[in-house]
Amino acid sequence: MDNFTFYNPTKIDFGTGKEQLIGQHLAEHGIRKVLLCFGSYRIKRDGLFEAVSKSLAAHDIEFIEFGSIVSNPLLSKVRDGIALARGHQVGAVLSVGGGSVLDSSKAIAAGVPYQGDVWDLFIGKADIVSALPVFSILTLAATGSEMNSGAVVTNEATKEKFAIQSVHTYPRVSIVNPALMQTVSRDYLVYSAADIIAHCIEGYFTATVQPTLHSRMVEALINTVIDTTETLLDNPADYAARAEFAWASTQALNGLIYAGTAGFSYPNHMIEHALSALFNVPHGAGLSVIMPAWMKWYHGRNPAQFQRLAQYVFGVDTPQQGIAALEAWFDKMGTPTRLSQLGIGEADLPAITDNVLGNAKWFGIADIYSRDVVATILRNAL
Amino acid sequence: MDNFTFYNPTKIDFGTGKEQLIGQHLAEHGIRKVLLCFGSYRIKRDGLFEAVSKSLAAHDIEFIEFGSIVSNPLLSKVRDGIALARGHQVGAVLSVGGGSVLDSSKAIAAGVPYQGDVWDLFIGKADIVSALPVFSILTLAATGSEMNSGAVVTNEATKEKFAIQSVHTYPRVSIVNPALMQTVSRDYLVYSAADIIAHCIEGYFTATVQPTLHSRMVEALINTVIDTTETLLDNPADYAARAEFAWASTQALNGLIYAGTAGFSYPNHMIEHALSALFNVPHGAGLSVIMPAWMKWYHGRNPAQFQRLAQYVFGVDTPQQGIAALEAWFDKMGTPTRLSQLGIGEADLPAITDNVLGNAKWFGIADIYSRDVVATILRNAL
Incomplete structure (x- = not known):
């Protein structure tokens, strides 16, 4: 640690x-x-x-x-x-x-x-x-x-x-x-779920020091977000589910799941911020598009951790199956997983890439996220 | 919640x-x-x-x-x-x-x-x-x-x-x-593990309101204590394991796993405090004796939660197997599971029971922990 x-x-x-x-x-x-x-x-x-x-x-x-x-x-x-x-x-x-x-x-x-x-x-x-x-x-x-x-x-x-x-x-x-929070729209509920999951997985996958305790905590949070989102889509008035969802959200970014980890970065947020800044996309909707696309590019860099997500969150066998399961879950919940669902097409990619590269310096990961890499991730999201 | x-x-x-x-x-x-x-x-x-x-x-x-x-x-x-x-x-x-x-x-x-x-x-x-x-x-x-x-x-x-x-x-x-903490004796390491596990399970089993998120957090903590204790007994100088053990210990009693739960009590601590007060038993050693004995008496009151412990911590099928697995783990680690290992015999039970009953009022659970109940639990620990 x-x-x-x-x-x-x-x-x-x-x-x-x-x-x-x-x-x-x-x-x-x-x-x-x-x-x-x-x-x-x-x-x-x-x-x-x-x-x-x-x-x-x-x-x-x-x-x-x-x-x-x-x-x-x-x-x-x-x-x-x-x-x-x-x-x-x-x-x-x-x-x-x-x-x-x-x-x-x-x-x-x-x-x-x-x-x-x-x-x-x-x-x-x-x-x-x-x-x-x-x-x-x-x-x-x-x-x-x-x-x-x-x-x-x-x-x-x-x-x-x-x-x-x-x-x-x-x-x-x-x-x-x-x-x-019971009057939050269905759309914003699932965008929020994507946002919370993003807060959980950024460090989980990118940290160079990631204690197992922290991974277990992250999995507890993601599993809770998944369960409670499904419950709330069925019954928005379920107070117990609403409460667990809210408290998981708080704990995903109150510092605890990052305390003692090192070397982490926020690439999904970095890329999404370009979508929000250029197209005023809801943050969570942008994230549910970017996360699977980023994971498809990234997973080979940290296979053990993608194996954990597959196994402990989705109960499947391989990193690829885990990523597919997350994307399928976003689809099922009704939060977008493709840029086209945000009204963004291939012609927009250069402008997005430029904006991301501007962000990359600020996010401290300009060395990894070259023009080619960003373009690859964005194409995964087309 | x-x-x-x-x-x-x-x-x-x-x-x-x-x-x-x-x-x-x-x-x-x-x-x-x-x-x-x-x-x-x-x-x-x-x-x-x-x-x-x-x-x-x-x-x-x-x-x-x-x-x-x-x-x-x-x-x-x-x-x-x-x-x-x-x-x-x-x-x-x-x-x-x-x-x-x-x-x-x-x-x-x-x-x-x-x-x-x-x-x-x-x-x-x-x-x-x-x-x-x-x-x-x-x-x-x-x-x-x-x-x-x-x-x-x-x-x-x-x-x-x-x-x-x-x-x-x-x-x-x-x-x-x-x-x-590397110079902590082997005995005190395992007593400490028992103490942390006790902090985790008191609420986990006794709370009348226990959100699933909190149960998952508790399981993350217990699994971490189990893994890192085993690592540290093999290699006391393993810094990463020592750090996760320490941070799990902090989080087991910093309020987070109890925030939003209700109706919980500390029966294992209540009973152990009598052992410490009367026989100056190390707190963790007393707890590793009391916990399995208490669980054998208590588990029927909350079978779903004992099923969780069995499944998510020990990978076994029934509440009884989960309790047996915890007791076996204490034995394997070398922390006591029987009063006799603490030099306490059947003749001491009345005095211990009296002390516990004195504590029960202070702990707010005198209604549940009658003389008969306490005697039953203590006999389970003989």
Whole structure:
């Protein structure tokens, strides 16, 4: 096992009705005024907004609304949020939504005390030395952002989808009420499943140091995602399945399955980020297309680990059968496995490849992912 | 899944050489003087004490030695530590040792600011409202105390082995260097394996709400403990196995495999605490005796979960075969499975039963564990 430091100070308040405690959590941290970030008006329709307002009012906490944050959240919007937060001198950022809202909230929180342009923090021009405290109420389980310090934002001018990470951007408290996720559409449920599986397998397959304990944990998570997704497609109101799905999602990216591994990279995310940046593809949908295509190219580099996936997740005999089983499962669940299903054709491949190669440097794997390799993987996905 | 709050603010600094960073960690928390708690003089013989002193000196941190803490740590010793810590006005407690040293350190840390007798905190006479910050360097992986807030101490006057738990007693930083554990004796390695397995199975079998995800995580941990124990008995210097063993131990009791479960209890610990309190049995050795005996009595209450253990850990077909396989594995590893191996005979059973019944109230399961039930379990262990 590689040397590591594990520190995750986020408090998770998990379960039914927990959104009613948000005012109390903020008050315990001495917060008097928040920027309330959200995306669609689903949260107003579903009554969540009302529950949150009520809880804030009960603790005399003022809030400034900042809505309409979109999937694959945009840098311009983050800049707007920073200006608004500064103008109102809020004491914290409260995210009510899924990963995109939460990532935007973290970026706003980091951007407020920084004197320059927030994109500097994404391109390594400046370090994050402080941030407003972030709180969240999660309405979609997928990105794991509720219990980590990362935030991914798209710079729409440069078509770059980059990330920040800092000890200052862990949410202080994240409220995860699986019942709030029952209104997630069928499509977004399976995209989310693909996203969680991607978080699990990136390290599992690419790490040069991968303890067996960690592989077993990953397999526990993937098996849970598979089982619960199937249950939820049959019965979206199954709370137990919704809860296990959500908690698996959190644990897939809270640092535990990576602590002590080494040499891992995120090639599937690197390639998918190009699809999202260029075609505004839902992140999980892009990942379910890229993963099988990447695996077909990659598996010979780590046959033992692909053998594990085959055996312990799908109960089949060979790495190839395991990859086929994953692709068949995505097909069965209804998340895309071909670029054509995303409206992307062969003519688009050069532009995607260019974007990926731009990402490769940022992802630190430009040496492996040459133009030829990326083109091969993308052709596997046609 | 049951509603839960998960919050674990301990920073784990894991890997080779990490003990050299203790001065830096203390300095980052503004600590100028510590009570340095330890047990045997193994830490002086092995050079650890010197490494720690050097690191403290490099950061101008003064330390007061407090050694000779024993296994199944004693309340009288905790009281001495509190007096010493107060006398020297230390700013923190630094534990260098295994679970007994760390549990004593937590108890001292909680006892210093409390005006009454520290045992009040164990019997619920008073709440822990503050504590000195605790730091630790772990030399034995077993109790999981390095990443939780619990501490178990024996009151030698009343023969009670009770625990405290509080948000104030999480270690701020725990250093886990598996290389420091290479000098652990063969006996203590297998006792530790039994202890970790006990932490895993108590909830796994007794919880009334036990999500499948959590069961899979538990099985990942037990399988890892089994594999790595076997490796380490063959080759104590195998760092990779030592590291996985240590990290599995931490994760077995850091709250994750219990978060969202409900209705669980610790019957094996309850019974074992009587053996430790009355006969000063090593905790893990007591547990490897009690677990199979308890399982033989209990398995009919939760056959599905015993079927899982049989299948996913031992690859056998029935609950009974699973229990037999665990007992056979303990025997093969050389940790006791019979009371007679601990020097305890049938004549001792009434006294043990009395002590267990005293514990049962504290453990909250007096309704299930009647005199007859406890006697039956103990007879299974003869």
